Amino acid sequence: MxxxxxxxxxxxxxxxxxxxxxxxxxxxxxxxxxxxxxxxxxxxxxxxxxxxxxxxxxxxxxxxxxxxxxxxxxxxxxxxxxxxxxxxxxxxxxxxxxxxxxxxxxxxxxxxxxxxxxxxxxxxxxxxxxxxxxxxxxxxxxxxxxxxxxxxxxxxxxxxxxxxxxxxxxxxxxxxxxxxxxxxxxxxxxxxxxxxxxxxxxxxxxxxxxxxxxxxxxxxxxxxxxxxxxxxxxxxxxxSISQLAERLAGGIRTLEVSAEPNGAELGELLRKIPGVVGVERDAEYWRVRATVDVRPAIARAVTDRGWSLFHLRQRDYGLEEIYLKYFQT
Amino acid sequence: MRGLAAVYRKELADHLGSRRFIILFILILFAGLSSVYVAAQSIRDQVSSSQNVFLLMFTTPSGPLPPFFTFISFLGPLVGLALAFDSINGEQNRGTLSRLLAQPIYRDAVVNGKFLAALTTVAIMLASIVVIVSALGIWILAIIPSTEELLRVIAFLIVCILYVGFWLALATTFSVLLRNTATAALAGIASWIFFTFFVSMIADSIANAVSSANTALDPNAILQTTQLRDMLARVSPNTLFQEATIAILMPQVRTLGPILLQDVIGLVPNPLPLAQSLLLVWPQVVGLLALMAICFAIAYIRFMTQEIRSL
Structure with missing residues (x-):
């Protein structure tokens, strides 16, 4: 390789x-x-x-x-x-x-x-x-x-x-x-x-x-x-495609989160979790970028508040992302 | 050479099996048969012991039908244009050209092979038509052609192939220069009409304009004007072809320009031997060959230097 x-x-x-x-x-x-x-x-x-x-x-x-x-x-x-x-x-x-x-x-x-x-x-x-x-x-x-x-x-x-x-x-x-x-x-x-x-x-x-x-x-x-x-x-x-994906991510992981309530208060909560470097509102999810695996921390923070967690997924870089990312630059 | 032979074989097979070829063959065959049939009938009625009866079949107009060689002078360009107007750009448009050029052959094998295959097709077509038409004439007139007559017909055939070869080369040039096959066909037809009808008119007007009006009664001035007109008209391959075929098929033709009365006095009106007739038309034949070579050279150079992305 x-x-x-x-x-x-x-x-x-x-x-x-x-x-x-x-x-x-x-x-x-x-x-x-x-x-x-x-x-x-x-x-x-x-x-x-x-x-x-x-x-x-x-x-x-x-x-x-x-x-x-x-x-x-x-x-x-x-x-x-x-x-x-x-x-x-x-x-x-x-x-x-x-x-x-x-x-x-x-x-x-x-x-x-x-x-x-x-x-x-x-x-x-x-x-x-x-x-x-x-x-x-x-x-x-x-x-x-x-x-x-x-x-x-x-x-x-x-x-x-x-x-x-x-x-x-x-x-x-x-x-x-x-x-x-x-x-x-x-x-x-x-x-x-x-x-x-x-x-x-x-x-x-x-x-x-x-x-x-x-x-x-x-x-x-x-x-x-x-x-x-x-x-x-x-x-x-x-x-190889996995190499490209790794390089593209540059150590940053992207997660999708949705919970109930799904409003601005959830965004505030996510932003406070250590390791999170960015939070954006996507159509129905919150898109969280983090330097470490923050999935357990997010789950804990949401349930501690008594909210319900509906969706939590780490996104992989597929060729689509690779493609879009490179072609936009 | 290997690539050239492969392209040549494929193109020849394509031409000989194509509808285009069959239609043109039938068209010219019928035109030839009817003109020779009618000519032979009128020759049988009029001529009894004239020399070269066999050749007269090709040159005698009768009624509304022009003689055989005039048919060739009209339909020859059509054959040349029809066989080659899409030879390069047709492959370009179908995209087969880039596949062809990705094979281990030299690029000129494509254009050379195509041109030679079309020329061979024309030779086969014209030779078979002349043979069939001659057979009909021999059957009607019940005469046996002499060796000299046969040689003259062969010379006529060669001039016909050269003439159609020019139109092939011109059509190939258009097919290299113009990307669209319809445009290339139209350009070919436009030049056909130009060379057939307009060149003689233009030559006439230029010659008249050059010679001033008040010399109209001066025989020298008239002679000069006529000569200038003839030379200008010889730009057209049609003029060259007609002059060459007339002198080859009519042994009594002694000159292709104006004749002064003083030259004719005391002349014995005997037919010329073949060698002398050929000598007379040599410039015309070389002219046709040169026109064909120039057209093909343009196509060749253009094709060889074209950027592949534009092919």
Whole structure:
């Protein structure tokens, strides 16, 4: 697990790290992309090690797709460097594209071709022989569960099926790294689950490394071993979700309290409890922030007054809070 | 090369199976069949022992129907525009372009493969139509074409493919420059109308404006005006195509510009040999090739330098 550090410390660490290590799949150094005056990606530093599923989290327009395009060698960085599997995508894009599967944000397939024909075209573009593309095409279609509709034109497939066909299309070249740009966008919950299970299963079976971008938190939370929070072109934090939550809380706990009576006198009472640093009125609860666990003290204080305690809960930082907290700053 | 071959194969298969191709094929085939049928009928009535009866089928207008080569000069641009107006921006709009460019191929394989596939489609289409139409003519007239006539028809076919190739290149350029396929199609049709109808009018007015009015009776001035008008009209690929096909299909055509009476005195009106006809149209053929190359170069450079986010 990678520690969560402020950006300047991360940069300092990078410069003293040994130059190359085999298990490093993706590495970026001070990656910058500017379009005119607009900075889409601002000094981005992150690494992906073999076998992990990394979630690039951020609101729309944060620069996720631009970053992915730079990793794929489809657009050149303004500054900084990228290494993918030891290749520089800006200089050796063909080598990178041979080993990296990329599923764009809008999974685009040729509607008038059948599912199988779409895969054959990709196989042909990757230089596979006809016999090999037949074999791998059948394998990939079976892997994503679309062998029954292989001969149907893509226009007749559902959105979820197309998304899975997109995964098959990525798998056919036997990539080592798979980059998925918003793979769950616009899918219904069941299709999302299917797709995420598929991504996780194939990561284990094929020894893949996966980088996926999303703005849908719960989904990322389900399958990613690590996430990076990406806002306005900057990676403001990365690490596992529990690490992010811990760091975000900064030693402060938040509690929800409600009692009878629930008026201002309860607020006064809560404020007097030692360790409490803030009390606010929420819709139906009092929100209490404290440096230590004050739950027993609150319960005692309320019952000592002869009031009834209805609700007392310590809130955990979920991804939602993490997300909102970081995205607001 | 591997990527180019893959794109070429896929695009060729797409074109040959597309409704667009079938509709255009039927349209041109029927236009060709009717014009050659009517021409052959009138040739059978009028001509007895004229030379090059076989070639006359392609050039004789009869009644309201224009000759075959005029049909090609009108419908050729339509074929070129229809096959290529959405070649790049269509993929862009469907989003397949970014998936295509994420494959291990060079970027120019996409635009080259598409253009070559469309050009091959055009060649297949025109060659089969010319063969079918010739067969009908041979059947009606019961004549066997000479080797020279056959070679002239092949030369005509090559000029036709070059001509449609120009329109393909122009349509490809629009499909790279314009994001919207409908706009690209309209731009193509606008340039078709411009080159077909307006270039000759504009050439006429410019030539008349340049030569002053009081030299109207001076033969030298008239000659100069005519020559200027012809040169200006040759900006249009339609003019180049018509001049080239007339000289190839009509061996008796000796010059493509104005002829002075003094040049004609003592002239034996024999048909030219093929090599001489080809020499006569060489500038026109090179002109067509150059126009096509320029259009394609614009498309190519623009496509190669475009930022991927705008693709």
């Amino acid at each position: 990678v520690e969560v550090l402020p950006i300047d410390e991360q940069t300092a660490q990078l410069s003293v790290r040994p130059a190359e290590s085999i298990s490093l799949i993706v590495e970026t150094r001070d990656l910058v992309k500017r379009y005119g005056d607009f900075t889409a990606v601002d000094h981005l530093n992150f690494q992906l090690t073999e076998g992990e599923i990394f979630g690039l989290l951020g609101p729309n327009g944060a620069g996720k797709t631009t970053t992915i395009l730079m990793l794929m060698g489809m657009t050149d960085p303004t500054e900084g460097a990228v290494k993918i599997l030891g290749y520089d995508p800006a200089r050796q894009p063909i080598e990178v594209k041979r080993r990296v599967g990329y599923l764009p944000e809008r999974v685009a397939l040729y509607d008038d071709l059948s599912a199988r024909e779409n895969l054959y075209y990709t196989a042909d573009l990757n230089g596979l022989s006809y016999a090999e593309s037949k074999r791998r095409g059948a394998w990939a279609l079976e892997r994503v569960g679309l062998d029954a509709v292989a001969s149907k034109p893509v226009s007749q497939l559902s959105h979820g099926m197309r998304q899975r066909l997109g995964i098959a299309d990525v798998l056919i070249k036997k990539p080592r790294l798979v980059i998925l740009d918003e793979p769950t966008l616009g899918l219904d919950p069941e299709a999302v689950n299917q797709l995420l299970d598929l991504i996780r299963a194939m990561t284990e079976e094929e020894q893949l490394t996966v980088l996926l971008s999303s703005h849908q938190l719960q989904q990322v939370q389900r399958i990613c071993s690590r996430v990076g929070i990406f806002v306005k072109g900057k990676l403001i934090a990365h690490g």
